[in-house]
């Protein structure tokens with residue numbers, strides 16, 4: 044089936060896009076990283092029937108799980124169901140999603156020579172299923188809320204490709220940065236180019252805002268972050284916008300979320316992203332002081348706080364939102380929601396954000 048990226052329904056709730064651009068909002072917009080996921084019984088039902096990557100590759104299934112949190116909660120954005128690891132897959136690496144364990148690469152990059160295994164030619168064509176899911180999602184949403192596209196950032200993808208999955212230290216990948224810095228830069232550049240084309244493809248398919256996940260920034264030092272992450276994050280922002288401009292496609296807001304890199308908020312505010320995602324380690328007022336008034340902040344309740352009592356969640360959320368203020372702010376957690384989170388806590392979080400300035 045062909046999904047046509049045109050004649051999309053008119054957007055009814057644009058609070059999140061307005062907040063991203065620095066315009067006034069009717070209410071503080073909120074969404075949650077990993078809002079489609081295992082804490083929802085209806086998600087577990089879909090996953091009981093289908094392998095993780097089958098869900099990603101089947102637009103009807105990807106759209107179904109993307110819609111699940113939108114049906115349940117009064118969210119202000121949706122995010123297309125996929126994973127950051129679809130890029131290494133499209134470059135020819137095998138990735139399995141092992142139940143209860145997470146992603147595993149049976150043949151990770153073990154040696155710098157292995158980089159030559161990667162095949163960037165046609166990678167975007169092999170990711171067309173993500174575009175198809177985005178296009179179908181835009182039609183299915185009926186303009187209720189905007190749709191995020193997303194990607195992993197180069198350092199984070201490189202880490203998974205070398206470690207062969209999640210890691211507590213990313214030590215093998217870190218040693219590449221030290222011992223093979225030139226080859227590491229070549230790999231980061233290769234990933235940057237694919238990421239740019241992937242993001243442009245997602246916007247053409249209907250993504251209305253983009254988030255770049257540098258989730259593994261937490262494993263590297265500030266010096267390494269400045270040398271091996273920041274330049275590529277900047278290049279992604281610049282080249283994505285250049286390519287969209289060249290093709291006469293309207294720019295969409297861009298969000299950078301670098302978990303564990305709150306030491307570099309000042310540097311991040313110079314990258315030209317519209318929105319900076321904060322992890323939960325930073326105080327809202329401190330972050331605002333560092334980045335200045337011209338960038339939107341997103342975040343940053345500790346996901347573990349959703350295991351507290353409903354009364355405590357209300358109190359923590361209200362205090363957080365009031366510290367950020369109503370302008371240039373998108374409420375979220377400081378990282379993804381975790382699988383055991385009570386559904387009631389998510390409802391409390393979302394509704395408390397919306398009512399935080401009611402009195």
Ligand code: 1CP
Nearest residue numbers: 076077078079080122123124125126127145209256258379
């Ligand atoms: O609802 C949404 O947010 C959309 C879906 C989404 C997103 C944005 C998924 C589905 N994954 C991601 C991004 C992603 N994937 C990141 C960046 C965000 C973050 O830091 O959390 C990362 C690091 C991954 C890699 C990944 N995929 C992990 C982490 C592994 C580790 O130990 O480091 C895991 C567990 C996955 C699997 C996955 N991806 C998504 C879901 C719902 C799941 C759970 C697996 C399942 O359903 O079986």
